[in-house]
Amino acid sequence: MRKRPGMKNTDRSFLRHAVPVVLGLFLLAASCTIITPAPPSPADAALPRITLDEAISLRDILDGVDTLRGTVRITMDLGGEAAPQSIAGYLAIRNPDAARFTYIGPFGIVLFEAVANGDVLTLYLPRQMTAYTGSQNEDGGAEGSIGAADMPFSDLFGAFTLDESDLIFFLEHREVETILYGISPVTDESGTSWGIVEKVVIDRETMRPVTRERFVDGTVVSRTTYGEFQEINGIVIPKTITIADLVSGQTITVTLSNVTANESLAEEVFETTPGDPWTVMPLDQFIPPTF
Numbered sequence: 001m002r003k004r005p006g007m008k009n010t011d012r013s014f015l016r017h018a019v020p021v022v023l024g025l026f027l028l029a030a031s032c033t034i035i036t037p038a039p040p041s042p043a044d045a046a047l048p049r050i051t052l053d054e055a056i057s058l059r060d061i062l063d064g065v066d067t068l069r070g071t072v073r074i075t076m077d078l079g080g081e082a083a084p085q086s087i088a089g090y091l092a093i094r095n096p097d098a099a100r101f102t103y104i105g106p107f108g109i110v111l112f113e114a115v116a117n118g119d120v121l122t123l124y125l126p127r128q129m130t131a132y133t134g135s136q137n138e139d140g141g142a143e144g145s146i147g148a149a150d151m152p153f154s155d156l157f158g159a160f161t162l163d164e165s166d167l168i169f170f171l172e173h174r175e176v177e178t179i180l181y182g183i184s185p186v187t188d189e190s191g192t193s194w195g196i197v198e199k200v201v202i203d204r205e206t207m208r209p210v211t212r213e214r215f216v217d218g219t220v221v222s223r224t225t226y227g228e229f230q231e232i233n234g235i236v237i238p239k240t241i242t243i244a245d246l247v248s249g250q251t252i253t254v255t256l257s258n259v260t261a262n263e264s265l266a267e268e269v270f271e272t273t274p275g276d277p278w279t280v281m282p283l284d285q286f287i288p289p290t291f
Contacts, residue, residue: 047204055180059200064235068093070259079249098270115272122272131274134283178202221247232261
């Protein structure tokens with residue numbers, strides 16, 4: 001068990017579920033208990049043993065990435081009987097808290113852009129010359145919720161909204177996987193306990209994260225799944241990322257291609273302050289367009 005020192009991330013996720021949550025002192029006590037391990041099975045002995053530092057490093061998908069850009073296809077399943085919808089365009093990310101998605105229509109026309117930069121989210125509709133902009137609050141919901149389809153894309157890489165200055169990590173080793181738990185103190189009228197914030201499953205054979213889950217009140221509320229990892233300039237990133245909102249039943253999947261990493265990007269790429277001739281509206285008045 002280890003507390004990660006000096007960690008305090010910028011708010012960089014738009015998932016709307018608050019963290020941390022109550023799990024109880026049991027987890028903390030159990031993680032500190034000295035237990036004589038059973039002899040490893042043949043499968044367990046043949047795979048690398050993941051240390052706590054390695055697990056934390058693998059948890060941070062964008063670790064080592066300053067910028068990332070490429071072609072992207074986004075598929076949204078809003079649940080119910082409606083068929084999933086898919087759009088394609090270009091994605092640019094600047095670590096730790098800036099992202100831009102440009103939706104390109106027929107004949108190369110820009111139909112829609114979403115830009116997240118720090119605490120601000122701006123949605124551009126070029127055909128109407130209208131921009132909707134607003135701030136993010138600390139629980140990840142925009143001022144005026146606009147749905148899972150509008151989550152910024154930095155979150156797809158696991159960059160959850162979290163003040164990690166008090167976060168404590170511990171590991172659970174299994175035959176073919178290691179599970180990294182993150183817990184955080186929760187204070188209420190009954191005192192301070194510990195709540196699970198997230199759970200990351202790491203494949204010991206590939207040394208890659210498989211899923212990352214977030215918890216509220218002891219229940220999994222969202223699950224990010226990673227797949228098809230690719231090495232780019234010495235950095236390994238997933239080419240497919242799926243976030244499932246387990247409360248609403250909505251799912252968004254991003255598939256990347258033609259990816260480049262750590263190339264310079266102009267500051268204007270992440271501009272969230274529209275000037276003339278844009279008509280600027282509050283974010284909570286945004287209605288997703290149909291194309």
